[in-house]
Amino acid sequence: MGETISIAVPRKGRPLESVFDRLARRLDVTDVADDVISTLRHEKAVTKGTVEASSGDVYHRLATYSTVDDPQAPEYTLVRDNRAGMPRRIVFDSVTIPIDGHGVDGVPAGTSVRLVGREEPFRALRTHDFALGFDSADLVLEEVVELRPDPLDRIADINARIDPSDTDVRVVTGLGDTVYHTLMATPDVAPSTPSSVPASQSATAVDRSFLGDYEGPLCIAPRYERLVQAVLGTETLDGIDFRYPSEELEEEAAIADAGVGVYLTVTGSTAREYGLVLGEQLFPSETVLMENTAEVSATVAAVRSLLATPETETELVVGSAE
Numbered sequence: 001m002g003e004t005i006s007i008a009v010p011r012k013g014r015p016l017e018s019v020f021d022r023l024a025r026r027l028d029v030t031d032v033a034d035d036v037i038s039t040l041r042h043e044k045a046v047t048k049g050t051v052e053a054s055s056g057d058v059y060h061r062l063a064t065y066s067t068v069d070d071p072q073a074p075e076y077t078l079v080r081d082n083r084a085g086m087p088r089r090i091v092f093d094s095v096t097i098p099i100d101g102h103g104v105d106g107v108p109a110g111t112s113v114r115l116v117g118r119e120e121p122f123r124a125l126r127t128h129d130f131a132l133g134f135d136s137a138d139l140v141l142e143e144v145v146e147l148r149p150d151p152l153d154r155i156a157d158i159n160a161r162i163d164p165s166d167t168d169v170r171v172v173t174g175l176g177d178t179v180y181h182t183l184m185a186t187p188d189v190a191p192s193t194p195s196s197v198p199a200s201q202s203a204t205a206v207d208r209s210f211l212g213d214y215e216g217p218l219c220i221a222p223r224y225e226r227l228v229q230a231v232l233g234t235e236t237l238d239g240i241d242f243r244y245p246s247e248e249l250e251e252e253a254a255i256a257d258a259g260v261g262v263y264l265t266v267t268g269s270t271a272r273e274y275g276l277v278l279g280e281q282l283f284p285s286e287t288v289l290m291e292n293t294a295e296v297s298a299t300v301a302a303v304r305s306l307l308a309t310p311e312t313e314t315e316l317v318v319g320s321a322e
Helices: 013-027 030-048 058-065 121-126 137-143 199-205 208-213 222-232 251-258 269-273 298-308
Strands: 004-010 075-080 088-098 112-118 132-136 169-174 179-185 216-219 240-243 260-265 277-285 287-292
Touching: 004 013, 004 088, 004 121, 004 298, 013 030, 013 088, 013 112, 013 132, 013 287, 013 298, 030 088, 058 075, 058 088, 112 121, 121 132, 121 137, 121 169, 121 287, 132 137, 132 298, 137 169, 137 222, 137 277, 137 287, 169 298, 179 208, 179 222, 208 277, 216 251, 222 260, 222 277, 251 260, 251 269, 260 269, 260 277, 287 298
Parallel strands: 004 112, 004 132, 216 240, 216 260
Antiparallel strands: 075 088, 088 112, 132 287, 169 287, 179 260, 179 277
């Protein structure tokens, strides 16, 4: 009987989809990945009210989706959603995937990985519940990265800023699903650019050096305060006063009111609707594979090597953690 290595993963959202995209390619489980991703996208739309439920109430759908007598079929569970009325939402629970035959030294015959959904996979690794896990790099910055005067601009530099006495968790590699925390400003606050500079390049003036001279409000989501401090560096933040969006305003609208802000954006199209100038991409928000170094056995190391094999361009350039 082979060993089953449990891996903590998010229960929903882009990071979980990125994990299944990686596993679909590395472990040849495209059908399982497509099943989980399509199911959760549908249930998100049901929770948001943009589509009608396919059949029955949430409990009926949960029983339909889950196959509890087959560990290699996905299981789902329910959580309270934070939308009005706090509806119950179907999210990922677990699935077991055999990994024999993938040509990785050190993986014993019969070895499987069991993906286990967690609200906060990073914290589950910190408490030694798992040896391996996937989560957003943002959470590492929000919890354990040291704040220093100089900025942090690459995921590859995260491990050097983790105090070994604080946690045994380290980042192994990124999955390449990169979106950015982006600096934004209104035109009246942003530095003016010469008329000879093309409009497509005008946003480059809204960068870290601009913030170094800027004094005034900087609008951010409260949950990102420590992340922004780490990314910008404490020296840059002298003279800057954090402001937080009210519940009545979208974050881009609140940034427009404040004049300057940082927002996690894919295209910036909504920001432009509020008249904001898009500036420097400050830090990549990427799903990362992590390990708890105190829990790494020979089999775990072999599984980590299999999952960390790069297949896409990633912001992370550190090597395999040994």
